[in-house]
Amino acid sequence: MNSNIKWLREKLKMLDMQGMIITNPINIHYLTGISVSAEGVLLITRKENIYITDGRYIEDVNATLTIDDGIIVTDFKDISKDDYENFFLFCENVGFEEDNITYGQYKEYMHKYRINNFEETEHMLEKQRMIKDIYEIENIRQACHITDRCFNHLLDFIKIGMTEKEISNEIEKYFDENGADGLAFDTIVASGVNTSKPHAVPTDKRIGPGDPITIDFGCKYKGYCSDMTRTIFAGFIPEEVKPVYNLVLKNQLQTCKDLKEGANIKIISKMVENDFKLHGYSLIHSLGHGVGLEIHELPYINSKNDIQLKENMVITNEPGIYIPGQFGIRIEDTIQITKFGSINLCTSDKNYIIVDKN
Amino acid sequence: MNSNIKWLREKLKMLDMQGMIITNPINIHYLTGISVSAEGVLLITRKENIYITDGRYIEDVNATLTIDDGIIVTDFKDISKDDYENFFLFCENVGFEEDNITYGQYKEYMHKYRINNFEETEHMLEKQRMIKDIYEIENIRQACHITDRCFNHLLDFIKIGMTEKEISNEIEKYFDENGADGLAFDTIVASGVNTSKPHAVPTDKRIGPGDPITIDFGCKYKGYCSDMTRTIFAGFIPEEVKPVYNLVLKNQLQTCKDLKEGANIKIISKMVENDFKLHGYSLIHSLGHGVGLEIHELPYINSKNDIQLKENMVITNEPGIYIPGQFGIRIEDTIQITKFGSINLCTSDKNYIIVDKN
Numbered sequence: 078m079n080s081n082i083k084w085l086r087e088k089l090k091m092l093d094m095q096g097m098i099i100t101n102p103i104n105i106h107y108l109t110g111i112s113v114s115a116e117g118v119l120l121i122t123r124k125e126n127i128y129i130t131d132g133r134y135i136e137d138v139n140a141t142l143t144i145d146d147g148i149i150v151t152d153f154k155d156i157s158k159d160d161y162e163n164f165f166l167f168c169e170n171v172g173f174e175e176d177n178i179t180y181g182q183y184k185e186y187m188h189k190y191r192i193n194n195f196e197e198t199e200h201m202l203e204k205q206r207m208i209k210d211i212y213e214i215e216n217i218r219q220a221c222h223i224t225d226r227c228f229n230h231l232l233d234f235i236k237i238g239m240t241e242k243e244i245s246n247e248i249e250k251y252f253d254e255n256g257a258d259g260l261a262f263d264t265i266v267a268s269g270v271n272t273s274k275p276h277a278v279p280t281d282k283r284i285g286p287g288d289p290i291t292i293d294f295g296c297k298y299k300g301y302c303s304d305m306t307r308t309i310f311a312g313f314i315p316e317e318v319k320p321v322y323n324l325v326l327k328n329q330l331q332t333c334k335d336l337k338e339g340a341n342i343k344i345i346s347k348m349v350e351n352d353f354k355l356h357g358y359s360l361i362h363s364l365g366h367g368v369g370l371e372i373h374e375l376p377y378i379n380s381k382n383d384i385q386l387k388e389n390m391v392i393t394n395e396p397g398i399y400i401p402g403q404f405g406i407r408i409e410d411t412i413q414i415t416k417f418g419s420i421n422l423c424t425s426d427k428n429y430i431i432v433d434k435n
Numbered sequence: 436m437n438s439n440i441k442w443l444r445e446k447l448k449m450l451d452m453q454g455m456i457i458t459n460p461i462n463i464h465y466l467t468g469i470s471v472s473a474e475g476v477l478l479i480t481r482k483e484n485i486y487i488t489d490g491r492y493i494e495d496v497n498a499t500l501t502i503d504d505g506i507i508v509t510d511f512k513d514i515s516k517d518d519y520e521n522f523f524l525f526c527e528n529v530g531f532e533e534d535n536i537t538y539g540q541y542k543e544y545m546h547k548y549r550i551n552n553f554e555e556t557e558h559m560l561e562k563q564r565m566i567k568d569i570y571e572i573e574n575i576r577q578a579c580h581i582t583d584r585c586f587n588h589l590l591d592f593i594k595i596g597m598t599e600k601e602i603s604n605e606i607e608k609y610f611d612e613n614g615a616d617g618l619a620f621d622t623i624v625a626s627g628v629n630t631s632k633p634h635a636v637p638t639d640k641r642i643g644p645g646d647p648i649t650i651d652f653g654c655k656y657k658g659y660c661s662d663m664t665r666t667i668f669a670g671f672i673p674e675e676v677k678p679v680y681n682l683v684l685k686n687q688l689q690t691c692k693d694l695k696e697g698a699n700i701k702i703i704s705k706m707v708e709n710d711f712k713l714h715g716y717s718l719i720h721s722l723g724h725g726v727g728l729e730i731h732e733l734p735y736i737n738s739k740n741d742i743q744l745k746e747n748m749v750i751t752n753e754p755g756i757y758i759p760g761q762f763g764i765r766i767e768d769t770i771q772i773t774k775f776g777s778i779n780l781c782t783s784d785k786n787y788i789i790v791d792k793n
Contacts, residue, residue, distance in 0.1 A: 175537065176539040180534075
């Protein structure tokens with residue numbers, strides 16, 4: 078068995094659960110390496126780990142697993158009513174993922190598997206996933222590296238007169254041609270007044286001289302995500318934008334310094350909120366979020382979350398200021414927490430950047 | 436109030452439910468016209484219909500609704516704890532959609548809305564959606580019409596040496612440029628031996644002379660789907676393929692004739708299964724499925740479903756034979772059931788078609 082499944086079995090023992098049904102495909106991938114597209118259910122029973130899937134995925138799943146994983150793969154068509162009833166025989170308590178099963182499935186599973194006590198597991202796998210191992214960090218680092226190189230490519234590519242969509246298409250093409258599995262999320266390219274909306278979608282608007290351009294993008298590498306934002310400028314930087322840019326950058330840099338094992342998420346977030354308030358602005362979204370197999374995962378970095386950071390969490394640091402009807406600035410890196418500080422997995426320049434200068 | 440919501444309120448009365456929480460975005464769209472992307476929850480309370488959504492969707496939602504819809508739109512941020520507790524005050528039974536709510540949400544809603552009896556509604560909206568009104572049929576007809584014209588375009592476009600992906604990209608482009616909202620599902624273009632897999636994904640394989648090409652495709656028009664499959668040939672038709680093609684076509688045509696109000700789905704499916712068996716083949720997937728706002732919806736057309744067809748159901752008729760390692764043939768139309776027969780909403784030719792003949 079691999080170390081993640083071993084960990085889960087220990088955890089279940091501690092919780093007095095004799096089995097678990099795992100339905101979240103990301104958690105199944107985390108535990109087994111099985112692709113999230115090979116739909117199925119992972120059973121942790123007293124004696125075995127069993128992946129129940131559809132016939133058309135079995136070849137793929139078997140190609141992913143090795144004998145060391147200790148997982149039996151079965152076509153759901155080959156499972157009898159008796160088999161279902163025997164999986165959790167002699168199990169008093171069986172765990173399930175309450176946010177990854179519908180109410181209808183909950184009732185169906187209770188009945189089909191003849192479960193005595195079906196117990197919520199309160200995101201224990203998502204919480205475990207917060208701490209990344211070396212393999213995971215290496216994949217996130219690779220995803221960030223491709224993202225950095227893409228950004229570098231964009232600095233030559235972006236010209237006044239191009240549309241936001243042309244730029245976002247180029248990002249997709251670059252990722253496709255440079256070793257990424259795909260996009261980590263829908264790319265944001267916003268220019269001019271569109272930068273004032275934090276979740277802008279690329280439009281046919283053309284880049285004009287003096288436009289700020291917010292690019293929020295990331296790719297996947299072996300399933301792991303990167304997430305980076307830069308706000309750059311076309312031709313020149315309007316004077317009124319500079320103080321806002323400086324304020325965002327100052328806070329982003331200060332946060333990079335403050336991040337380390339033991340730092341309190343609430344306090345870190347409050348410091349940025351307070352500094353923005355002091356200057357007449359406010360932080361209208363979270364300061365960041367965990368990054369891993371999902372683009373947004375635990376821990377959430379905002380002033381409601383009164384917990385401490387731990388070594389090998391990977392999170393974003395993305396303060397932003399948005400002035401409705403005018404412009405917005407956001408600067409974001411993906412960052413690994415260490416015992417005594419943090420490692421910035423994104424290395425792209427954060428000072429003023431002007432593209433298409435002449 | 437529109438007629439769909441009126442129907443729902445009557446139905447709830449009959450079921451002795453005084454309210455309902457609707458969470459399936461397709462059902463919300465069906466009842467209100469609100470876009471499926473404007474995430475939210477629809478409450479049917481004693482006195483009001485309330486759509487609770489996120490601030491960023493409110494403008495869009497209000498632009499969709501008219502005063503006649505009788506729906507109040509609210510930002511969830513403006514709803515207090517008391518508001519939640521008052522929505523279903525004096526309601527003994529409140530319905531919910533058991534397959535569109537997680538177990539976690541189920542518990543959260545019970546608590547937040549202080550619901551006495553939270554009752555499963557057993558897909559009553561999905562069942563109601565089986566019968567299409569004039570507006571819905573007109574939209575499906577339009578989607579089928581665009582699909583027919585796309586097929587006609589492909590007959591000129593497809594040449595030996597092209598890849599499957601090139602053809603599927605052309606389909607997407609055609610839909611995009613000819614009035615469709617988008618794809619109804621991921622297009623299947625399979626050629627040669629790839630046609631032996633019913634759910635093939637377009638690859639970089641080039642079309643060779645004598646290849647059968649299965650094209651299974653459809654678009655959306657005002658949210659409604661079309662679904663059509665043709666198997667055509669590049670250059671010439673290999674002799675060994677013809678008997679299989681003829682058998683599939685014969686059954687597809689016979690089914691078209693048999694479909695009408697009152698026809699039994701199980702019997703219709705059995706007839707095709709039996710005829711295939713008689714010739715040494717088998718029907719390895721359903722004969723068809725309902726089509727509407729979703730590409731696959733009720734009723735499912737297979738020999739396990741012992742129910743009668745009704746007027747204004749819209750379903751597919753798609754027999755197929757797949758010979759592993761050799762080739763496959765599938766022919767599919769989208770069909771409206773009428774009192775005395777059926778109307779084929781797809782009009783493309785189903786006889787032998789050869790493209791790039793010389």
